[in-house]
Amino acid sequence: MVDVTIFSDGACRGNPGPGGWGALLVAGTQRRELWGGEALTTNNRMELTAVIRSLEALKRRCTVAIYTDSKYVMDGIRDWMPNWKKRGWKTADKKPVKNQDLWQALDALVQGHDIEWHWVKGHSGHEGNEHADQLANRGIDELQG
Numbered sequence: 001m002v003d004v005t006i007f008s009d010g011a012c013r014g015n016p017g018p019g020g021w022g023a024l025l026v027a028g029t030q031r032r033e034l035w036g037g038e039a040l041t042t043n044n045r046m047e048l049t050a051v052i053r054s055l056e057a058l059k060r061r062c063t064v065a066i067y068t069d070s071k072y073v074m075d076g077i078r079d080w081m082p083n084w085k086k087r088g089w090k091t092a093d094k095k096p097v098k099n100q101d102l103w104q105a106l107d108a109l110v111q112g113h114d115i116e117w118h119w120v121k122g123h124s125g126h127e128g129n130e131h132a133d134q135l136a137n138r139g140i141d142e143l144q145g
Contacts, residue, residue, distance in 0.1 A: 002116070003027060003062040006054045007128030009069060010046025011136035018143055019043065021050035022135020024128055025057060032057065035135040037143035044072045046136065048102040055109040063114045069122030069129050077117060081107060 005026045012019040019041035025032040034053050038046070047070035058064070068074060081103060084090065089097045089104070097103060120126045123133070 001063065002065045004058060005065045005067070005128070006051070007067045007132040008047070008050035008054055009122070009129060009132035009136045010043055010048070010050050011133065011140060012041065012043040012046055013140060016040055016042050018140050019046040020136040020139025020141075020143065021046040021053065022132045022137070022139055023050045023054040024131045024135065025054060026128075033131075033135055035139040035142075037139035039143060044070070045099055045102060047073050048099060048106060050132065050136065052102060052105050052109060055106075055113065058113065061112055061114075063116075065116045065118060067118045067120050067126075067128055069120050069126075071119065074117060074119045076103060077106070077110070 006023055008023040010019065010021045018037065018039055020035065020037040022035040025034065034057060036053065047068065051066060051068065051073060084097050084103070089100050091097060120129050122129060
């Protein structure tokens with residue numbers, strides 16, 4: 001049984017450019033919105049930050065369902081990260097992993113929870129994903145004042 005469902009999204013106006021992240025956390029009848037922004041970032045960094053901030057908000061070990069529209073996050077967590085770790089955070093061609101700081105933060109956080117990862121098509125009317133997208137854009141809007 002899932003304790004918390006997280007819908008996360010990142011956005012960037014320009015890539016790099018001003019970016020935002022947003023997440024909707026749902027536990028039973030409780031809903032919590034999280035969002036923020038960075039002045040100069042990338043979409044991939046914002047996608048990762050949304051998941052990281054969501055997991056940081058959890059106060060205890062939970063069974064979590066995470067929904068993201070980011071293939072980067074899904075491929076990274078499911079396929080790439082185990083090999084990066086084996087190679088000392090290097091890619092197959094021996095280059096440093098991009099966004100290593102965020103991947104390592106996410107790696108540490110996922111150890112504290114039981115997580116089911118779900119990919120959803122972005123901008124396709126998925127209610128939770130659309131809400132997270134609105135929050136991510138709110139993060140940019142508030143940053144830009």
